[in-house]
Amino acid sequence: MNVFFVKDLCVHFGSKAIIEHVDFTVKKGSVTALVGPNGAGKTTLVRVLSRTLKPQSGKILYNDKDLFTLPTKQIAKTLALLPQMRFIPDGLCVQTLVEYGRFPHGGNNGTSRKEDRNIVQWAMAKTHTLHFRHTPLARLSGGEQQRAWIAMALAQKPKALILDEPTTFLDIAYQLEILELLRTLNKETGLTIIMVLHDLNHAMRYSDSIMIVRDKKLRSIGPSHDVLTRESLRMEFSIDSDIHWDSRNNCPYIIPHRQIHHEGAL
Numbered sequence: 001m002n003v004f005f006v007k008d009l010c011v012h013f014g015s016k017a018i019i020e021h022v023d024f025t026v027k028k029g030s031v032t033a034l035v036g037p038n039g040a041g042k043t044t045l046v047r048v049l050s051r052t053l054k055p056q057s058g059k060i061l062y063n064d065k066d067l068f069t070l071p072t073k074q075i076a077k078t079l080a081l082l083p084q085m086r087f088i089p090d091g092l093c094v095q096t097l098v099e100y101g102r103f104p105h106g107g108n109n110g111t112s113r114k115e116d117r118n119i120v121q122w123a124m125a126k127t128h129t130l131h132f133r134h135t136p137l138a139r140l141s142g143g144e145q146q147r148a149w150i151a152m153a154l155a156q157k158p159k160a161l162i163l164d165e166p167t168t169f170l171d172i173a174y175q176l177e178i179l180e181l182l183r184t185l186n187k188e189t190g191l192t193i194i195m196v197l198h199d200l201n202h203a204m205r206y207s208d209s210i211m212i213v214r215d216k217k218l219r220s221i222g223p224s225h226d227v228l229t230r231e232s233l234r235m236e237f238s239i240d241s242d243i244h245w246d247s248r249n250n251c252p253y254i255i256p257h258r259q260i261h262h263e264g265a266l
Contacts (some may be wrong), residue, residue, distance in 0.1 A: 001028045002056065002061075003160050003192045004049060008080035009058035011044055018044045019055070020216040026209075028159075031186050031193045033224075036213035037237065042196045043084070045213060046164045049194065051083040063159075076104035080153035084164040084196075088137050095133040096147045098123055100153025123154040143174025150181065160192040161185075167197065175199070179206045199235075200228060205251045212236050227253050234260060 011019040019041045047053035060067040069138040102116045126132045156255040169177040185191050197203045204224040212219040220227045233241045241256045
């Protein structure tokens with residue numbers, strides 16, 4: 001079953017085309033990495049899939065229903081978004097942030113307070129944030145903050161989670177921690193994940209499918225070993241590289257050697 005079905009998607013800002021005639025599907029329970037050069041339209045695509053930006057044309061089905069005709073509250077119960085830039089109010093502690101994730105489920109037809117509390121505790125336990133639940137978010141490290149935001153998203157109990165560059169500004173240890181957490185959540189709960197990544201080796205290791213966006217188009221989509229090849233890295237990312245097999249993690253990995261310039265590259 002497909003969580004997303006996208007057909008002939010076009011997005012413009014004024015007279016400038018950002019995304020043109022893009023088609024793809026995202027399978028339920030999969031992890032998809034969205035990669036491409038800076039300015040390729042990755043964040044725009046994330047905003048469209050999360051319904052924070054309406055396209056000029058095209059069809060987007062979310063669980064076989066038109067994404068832009070579904071009630072906002074219904075979307076909020078099943079689809080969570082973590083944008084790259086987030087505002088942190090002064091004094092906001094981790095537990096209060098995570099409790100915000102239960103907001104779409106409130107009201108007369110929502111969950112009980114006890115169930116809400118249990119889900120908030122579960123989300124913090126899953127993300128290892130319980131021990132600093134009363135700490136202001138602003139006092140935490142970047143990796144700890146990211147785990148807290150993911151806990152808030154989990155508290156929504158979504159079926160799909162979209163993240164825009166979840167490892168940006170994090171050191172290598174926290175990058176791996178966040179990506180391992182996301183992969184574990186995917187395997188344990190069946191959560192469908194779409195995430196923008198810049199590190200191509202992370203994309204190969206932690207995703208089932210990779211989408212390359214460049215020049216307003218979806219250039220390729222599929223398993224990492226089919227999408228990220230020496231030729232595609234040369235054409236889409238302008239790098240000369242070798243690809244080897246990581247037997248420890250059972251995935252390919254890229255060794256880039258140099259930037260190249262050619263007629264088909266950026």
